[in-house]
Amino acid sequence: MRAGFIGLGAMGAHMARNLAQQGWLGAVWNRTPATAQALAGELGVACAASPAELAATVDAVLICVSADADVLAMIDALLPGLRPGTLVIDLSTVGSATARAAARRVRERGADFLDAPVTGGVEGARNATLAIMVGGAADTLERARPLLAAMGSRVVHMGDTGMGQAAKAVNQVMCAGINQAVTEALAFGERLGLDMGKLIEVVSGGAAGNWFLDKRGPTMTQDVFRPGFKLALHHKDLKICEAMAEDLGTALPLSTATRQDYERLMAAGHGEEDISALYRLKRPAR
């Protein structure tokens, strides 16, 4: 099986490298051509001239872009080259409705589609320890499994098309709440005069232990907010989640509070920082 990768951003470039390391990667494409050319050179794979050209030369197309419109634009751009039986795997975080629309267009060409959003941060992408939430047919997942296993350590079939994205929405809502929990607590710790390194060490080992504290606690308390996961992207995800919740007749008050905090931070020019920049609104004045 020969795979092609579209979208070589912070996450995508690491995932493409891991596919290459396992011998699966044949071609890459990126909206900014220089990025694709550099990575193609590094990995010794083809740099496709277009998504359609990439699709025409591989058995599986993996997509990792930022927004719903980007996913549908990429699908439309690769369709002219897409051959029956090709796997199209969308690793982006988008709405379930977008996943279903993408799947429809792909299946009209006799190809197969999985929504397979990931979690685990840049670290997980780099170390191939992502958790991957898959929606689509079980036999399609089995064909895709060697590729997904090259990028992640936990691959779970959540159900039909769109259910991978539904699980990812839950994940993003939980991340939003944990960001509030960790930043509120650490700011309290700073005000209490605690040694923040020791505090993070001991709290990580107990019932409040979490990935975000472990990975972002040490940096946020040093005023380092390098992404990681860009705040403006999480903001976009939370808007999708809130719309999904509204359709279900429910609300996500903690996510909404986080989304509103993100808007204050974006207005102040912090949208390109890591989501842990929420700490800016909580910490004692510097």
Added chain:
Amino acid sequence: MRAGFIGLGAMGAHMARNLAQQGWLGAVWNRTPATAQALAGELGVACAASPAELAATVDAVLICVSADADVLAMIDALLPGLRPGTLVIDLSTVGSATARAAARRVRERGADFLDAPVTGGVEGARNATLAIMVGGAADTLERARPLLAAMGSRVVHMGDTGMGQAAKAVNQVMCAGINQAVTEALAFGERLGLDMGKLIEVVSGGAAGNWFLDKRGPTMTQDVFRPGFKLALHHKDLKICEAMAEDLGTALPLSTATRQDYERLMAAGHGEEDISALYRLKRPAR
């Protein structure tokens, strides 16, 4: 070194067992005598007639009770038997001011005091994998370390007397926020029709991963709220934390929201359940 243990509740009984297993435990005492007699029989240690009698026969007294007033009452009750040089280690979760008051009374007798609250839940107490946050003199901690190491896997010196409790306060605030984050997200997942077992499995492996989801997610989504950590106790802790924050001129909005949710649950008779009973307020109607 021969240790005595006061307070054989859900956490204390496990900690006493782990001390006994390492050969440190000489005596126990409990407010309900039958509990102490049963555990003393099980472990082959003395069942002291009073805290003072226990203190008179050991080199280290460990205390694990529920509230600030209980700690000070236990200190007063053991003082008549307390010999100079004895270690008094309070494992309870109380305010920093209570820790300082207890330390003063103990030091007046020429004995030494550590505040050493723990986190890691009943599981951590059972498996001796607690994280222990220690306040007090460094050399006192070094004397106590073999005892603490018998009960926990992470022992961190946070600073002077009271700083262990300050770290624990941060821990409790973080737990309060994580409870909101996990319950909001899982309730959203139920409404989306996701398989909750698979959802918890995949989300646990990524950037939203946390102890509480891992340990309490599978039970709360089955409407099982056996403690664990009693909701009414966390409520008590959060009131202490809010008072500490107010003294510092700050607020803990997410903790306050959780404390208020707990009050609704306590009014409905759920105070003796695990803190994950917060899910009752979030999940879809059954």
